[in-house]
Amino acid sequence: MWARVDDALADHRKVIAAGELIGTDGVVVALGFYLLGLLWANKHLSDGKLPASVVKRLGSERPLELADAMVRSGLWDRVQDGYQIHDFNEFNYSAAEVKARRDRDRRRKKNGQAHD
Numbered sequence: 001m002w003a004r005v006d007d008a009l010a011d012h013r014k015v016i017a018a019g020e021l022i023g024t025d026g027v028v029v030a031l032g033f034y035l036l037g038l039l040w041a042n043k044h045l046s047d048g049k050l051p052a053s054v055v056k057r058l059g060s061e062r063p064l065e066l067a068d069a070m071v072r073s074g075l076w077d078r079v080q081d082g083y084q085i086h087d088f089n090e091f092n093y094s095a096a097e098v099k100a101r102r103d104r105d106r107r108r109k110k111n112g113q114a115h116d
Contacts, residue, residue, distance in 0.1 A: 003042040004092050005035070018073035022066065033058060033066045034075055034085075038092075041085055048088025051081055 009015060010031055018034070019026030036058045041048050056063050067083055070076035076083040093101070 003035075003038050005038070006091070009034075014073045014075045018069045018075055021069040021072055026069075029060075029066065030069060030073070030075075033060060033063075034070060037070075037076070037083070037085060041088065042092065047094055048085035048092070049079065050076070050083040050085065052083070055083060 006012070010027070015027060015030050015034065018030035019028075022029050037050050037055070040046075040054055040058070041050060055067050058066075060066055067076065071078050071083065075086055077086055078084075
């Protein structure tokens with residue numbers, strides 16, 4: 001599955017705000033951390049939910065500090081047991097949509113039909 005990323009994300013006001021909160025190389029760090037979360041959410045069909053245990057393993061020495069910057073800038077929302085990527089399902093396929101598409105593709109391939 002592919003993660004959908006707007007080509008204007010690098011200079012989005014929320015990424016800039018997160019970068020300012022982070023400090024040195026903040027925009028690059030904010031963008032990378034956001035994308036790591038997005039990729040994990042897509043891969044695991046979590047509808048944008050990032051468990052705290054996952055966030056702690058997103059490749060940073062200070063993941064909770066970065067997560068706080070994501071929340072304070074509006075990129076993520078804090079939820080029970082973790083974080084939610086803000087407006088995830090507005091811009092990405094939901095787990096139900098991905099599963100339905102995979103099921104359709106599986107049935108189509110089984111029946112030897114051409115691509116939809």
